[in-house]
Amino acid sequence: MATPIPSVIRFDDPQIELVHGAGGKATRRLIETLFVPALANEALAALADGAVLEAGGLRLAITTDAFVVKPLRFPGGSIGELAVNGTVNDLAVSGAKPLGLVAAFIIEAGLPGDVLRSEVETMARAAARAGVAVVGGDTKVVEHGKADGLYIATTGLGLVDPRLRLGADQVRPGDRILLSGPIGDHGITVLLARGELDLEADLESDTRPVTPFVEALIDAAGAGVRWMRDPTRGGVASALNELARDARLGVLLYEEAVPVRDVVRGACEILGLDPLYIACEGQFLAVVDSAVADAALEAVRGVPGGELAAIVGEVRAEPAGTLLAVTSYGGMRVVDMLVGDPLPRIC
């Protein structure tokens, strides 16, 4: 890593607010000014979805994710499925095949046994689909009223594909940005499933393992794959902003090339939200060498469920650290990092 590791803790926010967990600027500040300097080490400083450790000539990826979704079940998925797919996907975008998962359950006293059983069964099915085993775990029960029914944290270990060397420092101007499919399905589904908005839509969460798509991509593009990320919390906008900052390069997004389902666009128009900031749970972004971009796209599209993959942007030298969106008619804007969770605008 060329980047020097900061060792001075500069975090001085007086209180932790919800915004620190929203995946935007405050989250980034928390990580960069507290966690990274306090825990200073090279693997952490890369700030990827998973850390890569070397042992006995092997490169292992390790990642962890906690799931606190409300409601626990929503169209197209549930917390148990997210907990497996989310961690499998963090491994996948680290270029790793999953070796095993462990899961920690934080359960609120009073949770119906049926709900827990159903979530654990769901996890078993999701793990089987993703080709990974849940090999251990931990259970804690907290007082009634202290958790939203159930929180699940999963940690995954994976073996990194030896052909790959991923990281923002590998990205070069001219590289292309590939997106695996339509964005925003998960975030809008959950927002509507909370039932606070009195809106209904025929839409399901996109939660799924992205492993098959990533494997096809790596087979087609090999070392031409430079960087990957799954655009969960904070959406495509946050993931690409992090790319621009970490690579110290500009990222240009072709706004109209980004696949968004009509129903998601419609909900976003009504609620005053930007789909670029809405979470996905079954998509990934990849930066690929322009020489192999077409082959990479074809490979991802060839996997069932990848038909809507698209090249959505490119990397440029300037303006460094910035994500720009351009429209086909010449409009241009900066797409900044999110300040907090997207909230519907009414007036």
Place this chain on the structure above:
Amino acid sequence: MKFVDEFRDPRLIRAAAEEIRRLADPDRHYRIMEVCGGHTHSIYRHGIQNLLPPNIEFIHGPGCPVCVLPMGRVDDGLSLAERPGVILTAFGDMMRVPGTRGSPLEYQARGADIRMVYSPLDALKLAQENPDRQVVFFAIGFETTAPSTAVTLMRAKALGVKNFSVFCNHVLIVPAIRAILDSPDMRLDGFIGPGHVSTVIGCRPYQFVARDYGKPIVISGFEPLDILQSTIMILRQLREGRAEVENQYSRVVPWNGNPAALRAMAEVFELRPYFEWRGLGFISQSALKLSAAYAEWDAEVRFELPGVRVTDPKAAQCGEVLKGVLRPDQCKLFARDCTPEHPVGALMVSSEGACAAYYHYVHRVGAVGR
């Protein structure tokens, strides 16, 4: 997507931009105010300024209800959430607006029962479901949202829901436009008129802008093509020496507005003698309160409110930006002490506020020479 894609058609947009270049006198600088925050947001979101010649400048007006709400009113509203037994409800727009001791989201994180609603009717439903709690709706917005508050209050009265009340902060667009026109440093050539507000009040109330002040005003939709077409209509008026109210948004805005909505407002509200606007100061007859017949549902009557007044920091130049005297980045605090995460001035608060929109969508593009 129907009714959206047509208004973002690249071919039509390029043609409109070409027409604007043809109409604009290269020796003249045009300053056009878009009154409504929705237009401000759209202009930045779609990069519309990039399509126009540099001598056409959009000035961002006061039509962002969250931005013009004084911090003291936010504090008053939030003080309700600190009372035992109260559920405070508000639109998503309000949730990040800072009071002296934090935003509704921060109060919520500290344990206050504040809930986001999509409609005041949802707040009323919440009151019916929680008969042992007091449910207050923090009402904000121009004539766009005032009718739904009015209808909700009429229903609360008809159903006799006693544990529901409204903290009314509804404001009116016409007095704000007049205040801007009356301001001595006003240097505007025309107005892009509010779209959503006009669905309720129609086009007639704007006639004074053309008649008394000689400025063109075109009621406009929110898509890129709407805004470009409205700009063309303003430039044509200026070129032909006309000053008129024109309606570009006729697919939604009837000339006479929405009589049913206006009746509901007349039934429930009355004018406040004056009201404070953040950045603009006190404007007479510029806001609504609940009428005597609805006093029972008026949170300001039901609860003792502190009536806090908080002055904005002197260094914040929100008023100058609101009136178009300064561009957002010309304010001394912009992007230094005042950011969307830690807004000092009103216009940095909402994504429809001129400063927040400028911050998110433009300010770093300076790096590429735009």
